Amino acid sequence: MVLSATLAVVAGPAPWSEADTFTTHDRVVSDFPRPGTPQVRDGTVLAVAKVGDMIVVGGNFTTVRDPSGTDLVRNYLFAFNVVTNQVSTTFVPVLNAVVETLAPAPGGQSVFVGGRFTDVSGTRIRGVAKLDIASGQPMAGFTGNVANRSVYDMVVVANRLFIAGNFNKARGQDRSILAALDATTGAVDPNVNFVFSEPLSTSRTMGVLSMDKIDVTPDGLRLVVVGNFSKVDGQQRYRVAVLDTGSVPARLADWSTTRYQAQCNALKWPQYIRDMEISPDGSYFVIGTTGAYFAPGGNNPLCDTAARWETFATGSNLQPTWVDYTGGDTLYGVAITGHAVYVGGHPRWLNNPFAADKAGPGAVPRMGIAALDPLNGLPLTWDPGRNPRGRGTYELLPTDDGLWVGQDTSYIGGVYRGRLALMPLAGGTAIPPSVVGRLPNHLYAAGTLLPGSPSSGTDLVRRWFDGKTTGEPTALGSTGEDWSTARGTFMVSGKLYSGSSDGKFYVRTFDGATVGSRTEVNLYGLTSSHFPLANVTGMFFDAQRHRIYYTVAGNARLLYRYFTPESQIVGAETYVASGSGWGSVAGMTLASENLYVATTDGSLRKISFAGGTPATSPGNVAPFSGPTIDGIDWAARGLFVPSFQADR
Secondary structure: OEOOOOOOOOOOOOOOOOOOOOOOOOOEOOOOOOOOOOEEOOOOEEEEEEEOOEEEEEEOOOEEEOOOOOEEEOOOEEEEEOOOOOEOOOOOOOEOOOEEEEEEOOOOOEEEEEEOOOEEOOEEOOOEEEEEOOOOOEOOOOOOOEEOOOEEEEEEEOOEEEEEEOOOEEOOEEOOOEEEEEOOOOOEOOOOOOOEEOOOOOOOOOOOOEEEEEEEOOOOOEEEEEEEOOEEOOEEOOOEEEEEOOOOOOEEOOEOOOOOOOOOOOOOOOOOEEEEEEOOOOOEEEEEEOOOOOOOOOOOOOOOEEEEEEOOOOEOOOOOOEEEEOOOOOEEEEEEOOOOEEEEEOOOEEOOOOOOOOOOOOOEEOOOEEEEOOOOOOEOOOOOOOOOOOOOEEEEEEEOOEEEEEEOOOEEOOEEOOOEEEEEOOOOEOOOOOOOOOOOEEEEEEOOOOOOOOOOOOOEEEEEEOOOOEOOOEEOOOOOOOHHHEEEEEEEOOEEEEEEOOOOEEEEEEOOOOEOOOEEOOOOOOOOOOOOHHHEEEEEEEOOOOEEEEEEOOOOOEEEEEEEOOOOEEOOOOEEEEOOOOOOEEEEEEEOOEEEEEEOOOOEEEEEEEOOEEOOOHHHOOOOEOOOOOOOOOOOOEEEOOOOOOOO
């Protein structure tokens, strides 16, 4: 991986001096792969890098077919032109073992190659090489040999090359599975020198100290590392650590979690983290794992999951922002492009926390590869599919052209591409923003109102509302629906969602005058025991976190679950936002960072809502409107502010 954005100016010593950034896309890539790319005929593609107009590919293959149909011998490594797809006839280095990782070198004329090899074109080079992209020959002046093992991952920042693996020396100097080298000479950086120790084992397999994946923030201030270790410089860090590389010398950051401490059920793998990627803005990273199914709950290990973590969080026992469970299938690859988190491996489902090796309630089919909502981890609509799945997708590389996919099978999007495919950015789909209503605006009530109101209780009634005062009620008129059956409503991006007394979840368009025909939202097997829609007493949507918050009759808690408007997928798991004081809710809506809650006595209350949490519960706030205050009865299980700005 290489970064290429201007670094932020920070106080104190600046560890980096050149421009670096991640690739960010403005949409989800196409689900149909670009034709004409070279076909890898055997083995597995493990690494892809872009250097200028060349794509470099590494792995454990031996044969590549060029666009003319000619099979070429290419052991572990080859390059081709990204425009013409022609395989280079001059970049033909001869390596004696597998290539695990690639990274473009500064200047755009060479590539770093890491892996298990000990020889490159007759020159003894162990683990890491710098090759000229035109000739394939080792670059003069660079020496970066590692001792006693291999290099598994690399990342370049300015003129610094971080390497990770299971080595214990770099260029003759003691370095415990992680080193930083000068990208020009290979000289070891004395300011990056950590001691990783105490690898984890299972009852079946003895663990080996290793560093498997690394990534760095665009500003160069944090390096996230994952591998088989439980201590860093004597401090407890289980399989993942965050390093403060903005300090000189670099030091261990105040970031730790125990969610990767316990062993997964698959005792074959002491180290079950398979990939990790930092977001384009550096604010979070996502970890993908193997390990076999382990039910969610408590401090259980995150096996066969994708999980988002906040990079600059501090403290011990940190928890993930979200977790997406496959139900027992491995995720080998992760890539983040801003609008999507791509994951690959051999999953059959996502959003599948309740079942092992089968589809449980909420499970969404995704064969081998998927795109997730960065805010909550739920699957987006994108679904090219990989069939057969094989062991999986091992490499996901975003570039300006799209998303490169490296795998051990040959089909993606229903067509043959020979273990390497480009899912182009051209032809991709933009993710629409989640637009929600703001005040002043109309406030709609769905359901029973006071006798004498302009509604029979089966219609929508609106009042102008500025957060303090209300206007006269107006009934929308016939909408073709009985709104007294509504069990919570919210509106986002022109679509009106509602639970129903029949236990289903519905969506329809709404423009303020016309309500479209409702359609049922697919809950993928979620039943009333998971999402008791028939008993919901209030509901609202948090667009900043892509969550549905709701209350249930006979339950004093404020609950939430994830929801992604783009795919209309509802999260399988239920979470508690507030533990008590919500049993009297009779409708609620969120607008302009405030929660407006109606209660069973017909009164309306305003509660501040920030960080995904209400400031208090309804009983602790005095009402400002209601039957005994201004004669308005707000008790309706559906309250919402439209996502468009209405005229008064």
